[in-house]
Amino acid sequence: MSTTGTTPWHPEIASAIIDELxxxxxxxxxxxxxxxxxxxxxxxxxxxxxxRALQTTRAEVHGVISFYHHFRTExxxxxxVEICRAEACQAQGARALEAHAKSxxxxxxxxxxxxxxxxLEPVYCLGNCACGPSVRVGDDIHAFVTPESFDELIDxxxxxxxxxx
Amino acid sequence: MSTRIxxxxxxxxxxxxxxxxxxxxxxxxxxxxVDIEIVRNGTRGLYWLEPxxxxxxxxxxxxxxxxxxxDLDTLxxxxxxxxxxxxxxxxxxxxxxxxxxxxQRLTFSRAGVIDPLSLDxxxxxxxxxxxxxALEMSAQGIIDEVKASGxxxxxxxxxxxxxxxxxxLDAPAEQKYIVCNADEGDSGTFADRLVMECDPFMLIxxxxxxxxxxxxxxxxxxxxxxxxxxxETLNNAIATAYDNNLLGExxxxxxxxxxxxxxxGAGAYICGEETSLLESLEGKxxxxxxxxxxxxxxxxxxxxxxxxxxxxxxxxxxxxxxxxQAYAYCGMGRSRGTLPFQLAGNVKQGGLVELAFGPSLRxxxxxxxxxxxxxxxxxxxxxxxxxxxxxxxxxxxTALDYEAFAGEGAVLGHGxxxxxxxxxxxxEQARFSMEFCVAExxxxxxxxxxxSTRGVEVIDRIRAGENREANLELLSDLCETMVDGSLCAMxxxxxxxxxxxxxxxxxxxxxxxxxxxxxx
Numbered sequence: 001m002s003t004t005g006t007t008p009w010h011p012e013i014a015s016a017i018i019d020e021l022x023x024x025x026x027x028x029x030x031x032x033x034x035x036x037x038x039x040x041x042x043x044x045x046x047x048x049x050x051x052r053a054l055q056t057t058r059a060e061v062h063g064v065i066s067f068y069h070h071f072r073t074e075x076x077x078x079x080x081v082e083i084c085r086a087e088a089c090q091a092q093g094a095r096a097l098e099a100h101a102k103s104x105x106x107x108x109x110x111x112x113x114x115x116x117x118x119x120l121e122p123v124y125c126l127g128n129c130a131c132g133p134s135v136r137v138g139d140d141i142h143a144f145v146t147p148e149s150f151d152e153l154i155d156x157x158x159x160x161x162x163x164x165x
Numbered sequence: 166m167s168t169r170i171x172x173x174x175x176x177x178x179x180x181x182x183x184x185x186x187x188x189x190x191x192x193x194x195x196x197x198x199v200d201i202e203i204v205r206n207g208t209r210g211l212y213w214l215e216p217x218x219x220x221x222x223x224x225x226x227x228x229x230x231x232x233x234x235x236d237l238d239t240l241x242x243x244x245x246x247x248x249x250x251x252x253x254x255x256x257x258x259x260x261x262x263x264x265x266x267x268x269q270r271l272t273f274s275r276a277g278v279i280d281p282l283s284l285d286x287x288x289x290x291x292x293x294x295x296x297x298x299a300l301e302m303s304a305q306g307i308i309d310e311v312k313a314s315g316x317x318x319x320x321x322x323x324x325x326x327x328x329x330x331x332x333x334l335d336a337p338a339e340q341k342y343i344v345c346n347a348d349e350g351d352s353g354t355f356a357d358r359l360v361m362e363c364d365p366f367m368l369i370x371x372x373x374x375x376x377x378x379x380x381x382x383x384x385x386x387x388x389x390x391x392x393x394x395x396x397e398t399l400n401n402a403i404a405t406a407y408d409n410n411l412l413g414e415x416x417x418x419x420x421x422x423x424x425x426x427x428x429x430g431a432g433a434y435i436c437g438e439e440t441s442l443l444e445s446l447e448g449k450x451x452x453x454x455x456x457x458x459x460x461x462x463x464x465x466x467x468x469x470x471x472x473x474x475x476x477x478x479x480x481x482x483x484x485x486x487x488x489x490q491a492y493a494y495c496g497m498g499r500s501r502g503t504l505p506f507q508l509a510g511n512v513k514q515g516g517l518v519e520l521a522f523g524p525s526l527r528x529x530x531x532x533x534x535x536x537x538x539x540x541x542x543x544x545x546x547x548x549x550x551x552x553x554x555x556x557x558x559x560x561x562x563t564a565l566d567y568e569a570f571a572g573e574g575a576v577l578g579h580g581x582x583x584x585x586x587x588x589x590x591x592x593e594q595a596r597f598s599m600e601f602c603v604a605e606x607x608x609x610x611x612x613x614x615x616x617s618t619r620g621v622e623v624i625d626r627i628r629a630g631e632n633r634e635a636n637l638e639l640l641s642d643l644c645e646t647m648v649d650g651s652l653c654a655m656x657x658x659x660x661x662x663x664x665x666x667x668x669x670x671x672x673x674x675x676x677x678x679x680x681x682x683x684x685x
Contacts, residue, residue, distance in 0.1 A: 025466065026428075028448030033390075033429055054448075067450040068431035069604075070390050086352030087547055090597070091510030091585045092538070124434060124551075124601065126391050127355040128177050129583070130212040130508060130515025139393040143180035 004076050004138070005040040013038065014046050015053075022053045028064055032071055041072045076119035077112040079157050082136040086125040089132035093146075097133045098122075100147040105154070117158050167200040168246045169221035173277065174205035175362045176394050177355070183216040186234055190218075193237050194246075201246055207363020209277030210517025211264055219259055222248035228256035264514060264533055269495055269521045271483050271503050272476065276363040276517075282401050284409060287366040293411065295485030299374045300419045304334055307378035311481065313489035315501030320346055320437075320474030321549065321578040322654075323500075323567045329471060332461035333379040336469035341381035343372050344446065344465055344472045347388040347395070348430050348437040351550025353509040353581030357475035359517060361388070361395035364479075365402035366411075369425060371478035373416065374485055375471055376423040384425040385465070387442050390432050399427050434551075434605040438653050439472040441607055452609045453653045474579070476505060495521035500566045508534045510583035511543075520565065527561040530584060541586035545594075545670065549578025551601050552658035554665035555591065574665065576658075591670035595663040596624040602659040613656025616647045620663065627674055637667070637674060 007013065014035060021031045031050055035042055042065055051058045065071045083098050105113050105120060112119040128134040131143035135150065142153060172178075172187045187203055194201045211217060217230035227248045229240065236254060243252040256262060270276075279286035287293070299307050312327030333341060345368065349357040360368055372384045388396055403425055406412040414422045428446055430436050436445045440454035443465050464470025480502065484492045493501045500522035506529055508515045513535035520529070530536070530546065537543050545555045554575040556563070563573050570577045585594075599620035606613045620643055627636045644660035651657040667674060 026446050026448040029428065029431060029445065032431070060449075064448070064450050067607075068433050070430075070432035086601075087551060087594070087597070088353040088509040088581075088583045090594075091583055091589070123391060123432075124605070125350060125352045125354075126176075127349060127358040128180050129353045129355055129510065129581070130512065131177055131180060131215075132510070134180065136391070141176050141180040143177065 004078065004080055005036065005038045006078075007038050007040075009039055009043040009045070011045060011049065014043070015049055018049055018053045027054060028061070029068075032065060032068075036071060039075075041075050044073065077116045079117060079137055080119045080121055081154075081157075082121045082123035082126075084124070084126050084128075084132060084134045084136075085122045086129075088125070088129035089134055092132040092144075094133040097135075097145060097147060097150060101150055104147075104151060115158070118154065167202045169202050169204055170246065171204050171206040171219040171221070171226065173208040173216060173218075174281070175208040175359060176392070177212055178208050178215045178217075179394070181215050181231070182233065186216050186218075186232060186237075189234050189237055193241055197241055199241065199246055204280055206279060207275075207277050207281045208359065209259065209265060210273065210359055211262065211514075212516040213514045214256065214262075217256075217259070220246055220248050224248070225258045225260060228259040228262065229254045230256060264516070264518075267533075268519050269503050270519045271492065271495070272367075272479050273359070273364075273505060273517060273519045274483075275367070276359055279364070281363050281365055281398055282405065284366065284405055284411075287364070291486055292366055292482070293370055295482035296370050296374055296411070297417070298485050299377050300417060300421065304378055304380060307374060307485070308334060310489045311378070311484060314480075314484045314492040315489075315496070315499070316477060316480055316484065316492065317500070317567070318474060319476035319480070319504065319579065321351075321576065323577075326473060326477050329461055329473070330375065330379050332459065333381070333469045333471050336462050338469050340383070340466075340468050341379055342465045342468060342470040343375045343379070343381045343384040344439075344443065344470055345372055345384065345386040345478055346437060346439060346442055346472055346474050347386050347392075348434075348442060349392075349475070349579070350389060350434040350437045351552075351579050351581050353547065353583035354507050354550060354579045355509075356505040356507055356517060356580060358392055358395055359505075360475050360479045361392070362398050365399050366406065367479050367482055368399075368475060369402060369406050369412065371481035372425060373412065373423045374481050375473070375478060377421060379469075379471055381471065382422045382424060384423060385446055386425070386427045387430060387436070387446055388427055389430045389436075396427060396429060403427065433607075434601075435607045435655055438655060440653070442472065443470065450607070452607045453655070455652065476579075497521075497523040497564065497566050498568055500568065504565065504577065504580045506565070506580045506582055508582050508584070510547075511537045511539060511541075511586050512584045513538045522564075522566045524565055525562045526556065526565060526582070529565065529582060530561065534582075534584065537584060537586045539586060541588065543584055544587040545585045545589055545591060545666075547583045547585070547594075547662060548581070549576040550581050551598060552576070552654060552661055553578050553581075554661045555594065555669065556665070557669040559669075574661075576661070591666040591673040592624060592628050595666040595674075596621060596628070598659055598662040599624060602655065606655060610650070610652040610656060612647045612650040613652070613659070616643055616651075616656060617659060619643060620647075620659075624663075630676075633675070640667070
């Protein structure tokens with residue numbers, strides 16, 4: 001099961017990533033993706049590095065990071081769990097699922113559980129619309145998720161965490 | 166000789182356990198000494214049967230589904246790999262399943278049939294024959310063929326593809342671009358994803374032909390970040406195409422050039438709007454541009470650019486290979502060819518249904534979809550994504566045709582059909598439409614940015630029973646302002662589901678919203 005990027009912030013690694021991609025036309029999104037995939041989030045110190053490499057302002061870079069839902073500026077939990085909120089999943093009970101998920105984890109969207117296992121995020125469509133409600137964990141999509149199967153999924157993520165320790 | 170068994174590998178099949186099934190089947194076969202070769206195909210798109218495994222036999226491919234891990238022992242006991250059909254999950258010849266047989270699969274003829282990443286498979290099923298013909302034709306000849314096919318943009322706007330290409334061809338520039346809009350953000354749609362996960366060479370071929378047609382040498386596929394598997398599959402297919410001179414500086418020895426790269430979006434619905442997409446590709450915030458100038462004249466990096474949906478570009482190889490007339494032969498009125506519909510939401514038999522334009526929405530939902538999944542009465546249907554109208558039963562006999570839907574104040578859009586049973590609260594759905602616009606508006610124009618926030622507030626007051634009549638009037642007024650005053654379809658169409666909910670399901674706005682106790 002894939003997890004979020006966990007390399008601790010390191011300016012030299014970041015600079016190498018930026019240098020490798022900066023000559024692409026429209027390089028900013030590829031750079032942000034590469035940094036987030038590596039470090040799990042876009043560190044605040046990355047903004048100045050990117051701005052210098054692309055000869056743009058820090059404000060411009062910050063504006064782009066904050067525009068897109070996908071980019072995050074804080075390290076998420078070990079797993080990002082995304083619940084589809086869109087209509088096709090609503091028609092299959094997604095509203096009850098999201099209410100259950102929030103209360104079972106004791107967190108709201110964009111928050112991380114106390115044990116740092118799970119960050120909960122909303123998502124608007126995973127393209128799995130004939131088999132909703134759908135939930136994404138890392139790059140895995142889960143179909144027909146019920147409150148019960150959601151709990152099992154979370155249990156698996158937490159157990160895996162313990163086994164790794 | 167080993168028997169070939171197909172196990173699907175698209176996102177939905179995987180979400181239903183296809184990977185684990187493939188792994189376990191290999192183990193069980195080895196334990197039992199049965200010689201099988203497992204091939205991971207795409208998917209046929211018959212999702213209620215997934216994982217749908219297929220056994221290659223002399224008579225054709227025999228299907229079994231939906232198969233779970235626990236069924237493996239009994240399947241092997243019943244000698245399914247010999248094509249024996251005694252197991253209760255046996256479906257007979259897959260091509261004969263009515264759901265599939267009654268479709269007109271032009272674009273999706275290979276989906277689920279071939280190994281998505283096998284160039285040999287693709288070529289053995291008419292792949293790259295369209296490109297071979299295009300290489301023999303003039304640029305104008307290619308565009309004339311696309312025009313004659315009647316193909317209209319499958320992203321939702323239904324603009325004639327050939328005319329867009331002509332505009333780019335006629336725009337003088339040293340550099341032009343082909344941009345594929347693969348930001349399939351509409352809920353209830355997955356046809357683009359299926360093209361990319363099940364038949365990626367078709368999209369690559371279509372974009373290459375488009376490049377030859379308009380004189381563009383660089384293509385980008387702007388793919389949403391919610392589709393990680395499509396990203397991987399496309400990149401693998403593109404690498405194979407480069408290795409085989411199907412991309413790069415000398416396509417099939419012709420001396421013609423076309424390069425292609427996949428770029429990942431970042432979770433912004435608005436980037437499915439073409440000008441916002443171009444801004445995003447340029448590395449900026451996805452703010453919508455005012456039109457004119459059209460992207461065909463001033464597009465990516467200021468150059469003439471074709472921006473087409475995945476399905477539009479994917480239809481092109483067939484048109485060049487089989488001829489414009491073969492494509493235009495299907496359909497009705499000004500809607501020529503086929504549209505891949507996607508049955509989603511509360512539906513018994515969900516999946517991909519590629520049909521020539523013309524049948525009614527009711528036929529699609531009942532003859533193919535089989536009604537709701539939970540058996541409750543169907544009440545409302547949203548067609549065309551989150552910006553599409555909700556249709557009540559009185560409109561279900563509307564023909565699936567761009568103009569017929571426009572006549573009902575609805576849109577076909579990208580062909581997504583989301584079904585809701587009678588437990589749906591339409592005022593809650595209307596609220597969500599506004600809430601979605603709050604989350605996804607690019608913020609450039611006021612009616613969309615502020616109007617959607619006010620929309621949520623007004624609907625909350627209506628649902629709470631505050632000054633209901635006055636607030637309903639206010640909501641109608643707000644919707645009109647958004648439709649008339651927004652810069653793009655995001656703000657301009659967000660009112661469609663709201664207005665249709667108010668018009669056709671007014672009773673849901675007439676009482677205070679149900680409390681959780683009542684719903685339970």
